[in-house]
Amino acid sequence: MLELKEIRRDLHQIPELGFQEIKTQQYLLEKIKDFQTDRVSIQLWKTGILVFVAGLAPEKTIGFRADMDGLPIMEKTNLAFSSLHQGKMHACGHDFHMTIGLGALQHMIENPIKDNCLFIFQPAEEGPGGALPLMQSEQFNDWRPDVIFALHIAPELPVGTVSSKPGLLFANTSELYLDFTGKGGHAAYPHLTRDMAVAASSFIVQMQQIVSRNINPLEGAVVTIGKMESGFVQNAIAETARLEGTIRTEHPNAIQTVKNRLEKMAKGFEMAYDCSITLDYGANYYQVYNDHQLVERFSEIIQATDLNYIQADAAMTGEDFGYMLKDIPGFMFWLGVDSEYGLHHAQLNPDEDALLVGVEAVTKTIKMLSL
Ligand SMILES: CC(=O)N[C@@H](CCC[C@H](N)C(=O)O)C(=O)O
Numbered sequence: 001m002l003e004l005k006e007i008r009r010d011l012h013q014i015p016e017l018g019f020q021e022i023k024t025q026q027y028l029l030e031k032i033k034d035f036q037t038d039r040v041s042i043q044l045w046k047t048g049i050l051v052f053v054a055g056l057a058p059e060k061t062i063g064f065r066a067d068m069d070g071l072p073i074m075e076k077t078n079l080a081f082s083s084l085h086q087g088k089m090h091a092c093g094h095d096f097h098m099t100i101g102l103g104a105l106q107h108m109i110e111n112p113i114k115d116n117c118l119f120i121f122q123p124a125e126e127g128p129g130g131a132l133p134l135m136q137s138e139q140f141n142d143w144r145p146d147v148i149f150a151l152h153i154a155p156e157l158p159v160g161t162v163s164s165k166p167g168l169l170f171a172n173t174s175e176l177y178l179d180f181t182g183k184g185g186h187a188a189y190p191h192l193t194r195d196m197a198v199a200a201s202s203f204i205v206q207m208q209q210i211v212s213r214n215i216n217p218l219e220g221a222v223v224t225i226g227k228m229e230s231g232f233v234q235n236a237i238a239e240t241a242r243l244e245g246t247i248r249t250e251h252p253n254a255i256q257t258v259k260n261r262l263e264k265m266a267k268g269f270e271m272a273y274d275c276s277i278t279l280d281y282g283a284n285y286y287q288v289y290n291d292h293q294l295v296e297r298f299s300e301i302i303q304a305t306d307l308n309y310i311q312a313d314a315a316m317t318g319e320d321f322g323y324m325l326k327d328i329p330g331f332m333f334w335l336g337v338d339s340e341y342g343l344h345h346a347q348l349n350p351d352e353d354a355l356l357v358g359v360e361a362v363t364k365t366i367k368m369l370s371l
Contacts, residue, residue, distance in 0.1 A: 015070025
């Protein structure tokens with residue numbers, strides 16, 4: 001059996017951003033080659049890898065997707081195997097997802113089943129989104145799965161617990177980028193300038209009202225600015241400001257409602273602050289909507305093991321895996337990893353005992369889907 005903890009630590013040290021997963025791809029390929037047989041075929045797609053394991057008497061293909069990219073976050077865990085890539089971190093657990101994918105792949109090669117399996121190591125989940133272009137690729141369509149699933153680590157759940165729900169699991173998302181340009185100048189002469197630090201700060205505060213005033217209160221929505229940049233020095237008024245954020249909604253149409261309001265607000269701010277504002281949306285992801293029957297069967301097979309299954313609530317996280325589920329029946333589930341710090345935190349420290357649990361849950365699910 002692969003040394004899962006060692007693999008996870010190796011991957012943890014080399015986080016790479018979306019479509020830059022060169023070392024990660026190379027590392028995974030080396031491992032896959034170690035247990036390759038004549039039933040296994042590999043195709044590369046950009047920085048991703050597709051591994052097809054031919055079944056013994058196949059009637060369908062079962063897909064498992066693991067995402068590969070890290071985040072532009074400076075790690076602060078102080079772990080001996082911390083990121084070697086300055087300013088980048090596997091802060092969303094994709095090192096776990098890939099390791100579990102490798103462990104499950106090895107198990108399925110060594111314990112063949114009737115149906116084909118497709119293991120998809122997919123780049124760029126955090127952005128700009130790998131799932132949609134991958135689904136349009138020749139490589140994916142050569143081996144297009146009939147059913148598909150994926151997992152995501154859940155820091156707030158204990159090791160040994162998995163969780164999911166039928167229907168909506170993750171939100172609809174859109175990235176959000178706003179650039180403000182006005183007239184800078186000396187800090188002592190505000191009346192001669194148009195201060196973009198003030199305009200952008202005020203925009204952040206006012207945009208909170210979109211959720212409370214423009215979205216049906218019975219539906220969830222979130223607008224978050226995660227990064228703001230403005231100015232160069234403490235005693236000059238900033239000529240530019242940039243806001244980077246994300247929109248999340250429970251209903252697919254509500255994303256457009258939020259965008260319409262943001263565009264109107266931007267026009268109003270241009271007048272009020274005598275500035276120009278450009279708005280760009282970047283990556284948009286479709287909601288993760290789980291197949292009801294498959295989640296029901298999944299919960300039953302998990303309950304028949306030593307593992308604990310709990311019903312999840314829908315979350316405002318996003319996932320480009322939603323595009324796969326839009327076209328192919330399947331589901332996603334949470335895997336408990338018990339970390340004091342959550343997803344996208346610089347001190348996220350998942351418990352590595354969850355790796356084996358993940359392999360067990362994935363291989364059991366593949367066998368269930370083959371019945
Ligand atoms: C599971 C998870 O954390 N996924 C990310 C997906 C990011 C999508 C995109 N970059 C955006 O921010 O809209 C998430 O932040 O939920």
